Amino acid sequence: MTLIRSVSLRRILDSRGNPTVEADVLTESGGFGRAAAPSGASTGEYEAIELPTGEAIAAARQHAVPRLVGEVHAGNQRDVDAALHGSDGTDDFSIIGANSAVAISMAAAKAGADVLGAPLFQHLGGTFRGDSFPVPLGNVVGGGEHAKEATHIQEFLAAPIGAPSVSEAVFANAAVHERIGELLDERGVPAGKGDEGAWAPAVDDATAFEIVAQATEDVADDVGFDIGVGLDVAASELYDPEDEVYRYGDVERTPAEQVDYMADLVDEYDLAYVEDPVEENDFDGFADLTERVGDRTVLCGDDLFVTNVERLQRGIDEGAGNAILVKPNQIGTLSDAVDAVELATRNGLDAVVSHRSGETEDATIAHLAVATNAPFIKTGTVGGERTAKLNELIRIAEDAV
Ligand SMILES: C=C(OP(=O)(O)O)C(=O)O
Ligand SMILES: [Mg+2]
Known part of the structure; x- marks a missing residue:
């Protein structure tokens, strides 16, 4: 029923105005x-x-599409993703590009769901999914590689851990974002927005902590549930491997000092995440920090x-971390992303x-989070490409997909 009839690839815009790969998958029975x-x-x-x-699209047309069309069922995600790996033949998708691979992998999943007449999260996760929802971590202030002349720490996130529903959590994060705008205004600090829609003020990290802590407290008081920071x-972006120091502007920290600094921040701001x-590359430092503050x-x-x-x-094996970020395009297919979630979950991460x-406006990750019962999703706070995922979570919770 879900045999793939065609795979089309095109170049579209992403939120930064850069080109990216879009895939359409059509099945013999008309699933899209x-x-x-x-x-x-x-x-x-x-x-x-x-x-x-352009290279990713040309390579996928040459190597991957012939292995999929008339050969593989879109409803069988493992087969789709095995065909993508088989057509590439490397460990890192350097032949067809992880960008082509992930677009095709996700488009096939949607085509499979379409044929089945099931929401994507249910096709991926099974019929018993859809009752619990991830806590959305919302980027509200940021800098690093996402905005020049802003904070050294890349993202300050609102974490509405006490929210009674995903909808209330999403709106709480938007309220924190708005409150930060007001607090910046009161301080006379002009701020544009970074790549993910977070405020990108030219303030130091300590000031950002102050403002984010104040805004999360104010909004938590209003909504009546806990919002953490x-x-x-x-840190890889701050690290200079030659000198073996982390650089926060003029301030340098050795790897040991970096671990101390992180442990201190966790305690000072009661950080949730x-x-x-x-x-x-610093599994040892990660493990040291996990030993020190991983219980809280x-x-x-x-x-x-x-x-x-x-x-x-x-x-x-080394006790480094108690959670994993799951980005399908980091690994190239949905099957690989789900394997990572399952390995984490089996081991208590x-x-x-x-x-x-x-x-882009693609909302696959909202479905992936619900399908895998992930406790958290990180997908911004405001801006159309971010709200596409947040609004999809609200629809899933209402059985409106
Ligand atoms: C979302 C992130 O940024 P990027 O996509 O630039 O890696 C991140 O680092 O978690
Ligand atoms: Mg990151």
Whole structure:
């Protein structure tokens, strides 16, 4: 029923105005799925390879499409993703591009769901999914690789951990974003927005902490539930491997000082979530921090794990982190992303399904988070490419997809 009849690939715009790959998958019975690849700015060294869009499309047309059309059923995600791997033949999708691979993988899943007449989350996760929802981590202030002349820490996140529903959580994050706008205004600090829609003021990290703490407290008082503060430090971007120091402007920290600094921040701000507190090769530092504060906060590996089960297994073996960020385009297929979530879950780690800084209106990750019962999703706060996912979560919760 879901035998693939055609796969079309095209170049579309992402939220930064860069080209990205969109895939359409059509089945013999008329099922249709469309999906687009996101793109990172603070990419991890060990991610699958994103090729220039034109090259990725040409290579996928040559190698992947013939292996899919008339050969593979869109409803069988493992077969689709095995065909993508088979057509590429490398460990990192450097032949067809992880951007082509992930677009086709997600479009096939949607085509399979379309034939079945089921919502995507149910096709991917089964009939018993859809009752529990991830806590949305909302980027409200940021800098790093996502905005020049702003904070050194890449993302300050609102974490509405006490919200009674996903809808209330999503609106709380938007209220925190708005409140921060007011607080910046009161201080006379002008602020544009970074790539993910977070405020990008030219303030130091300590000031950003003050403002975010104030805004989350104010909104928590209004809505009547707990809103914590989280961070994506994206520490690889701060690390200078030659001098072996982290550089926050003029302030330098050795790897040991970086771990101390992160542990101090967790306690000072009662942080609910910290992503990439140390650089992507420092499993030891990550493990040290996990030992020190892993009982009271979520310590998540993004560049550390890159959605890769081998790197995740190393983290599990060494006690590095208690959560994994899951970005399908870091690894290239939905099957690989689900494998990472399942390995994490079996070992007591939390999965945090995530957008990229360069996004489209594609909402697949909302369904992936619900399908895998992930406790968190990180997908921004405002801006159409971010609200596409947040609004889809609200629809899923209402059985309106
Ligand atoms: C979403 C992130 O940014 P990017 O997509 O630039 O890697 C991140 O680092 O978690
Ligand atoms: Mg990150």
